[in-house]
Amino acid sequence: GNSVTQMEGPVTLSEEAFLTINCTYTATGYPSLFWYVQYPGEGLQLLLKATKADDKGSNKGFEATYRKETTSFHLEKGSVQVSDSAVYFCALSVPGAGSYQLTFGKGTKLSVIP
């Protein structure tokens, strides 16, 4: 089956620190990979995506590269801000019979302190 493993937090960083959240996956088939972010009291927002090996997804200073050889999709940001405090979810989707269900990791709570 499909599964996603991501480092569990919480992670606490000072403003302007470097962020890495590790994510590895197991999939039957060729997955698309995603990072979602959830702010308190809200639903999930797509942060970035990559649909094939070596693709780099990027958005709002966050980046992640689809590494097929290591089955990984680590999230990075060079300089975090207080406003980045949220829960981050790594996810995958393997299209099959037209369905695009998402399989999520457990989530990593990030707190950024001034």
Added chain:
Amino acid sequence: KAGVTQTPRYLIKTRGQQVTLSCSPISGHRSVSWYQQTPGQGLQFLFEYFSETQRNKGNFPGRFSGRQFSNSRSEMNVSTLELGDSALYLCASSLGASGDAYNEQFFGPGTRLTVL
């Protein structure tokens, strides 16, 4: 364009009751998926509807059911509620077209269900 809306936002029920949650997708989106979010199990896929047909189903008991209407709005129903059904229920909509490498899903704010 309005986002995905879910009603109600909060719900309190007692064990044994049943509950119906509603989701209105983004205009033009034909696929609606439901997910359950709990602290212990994280985010788990419940089911997906496309053009009024269930296209995929997760590993949940038959007490969990759903449907989709011709205007793409969707409802999910949980019968005979258990304490463990307390969760945030998230709905996501997408265009739903088959054959694409991925299908971006847009999430609603969720319905927080508490079972006492």
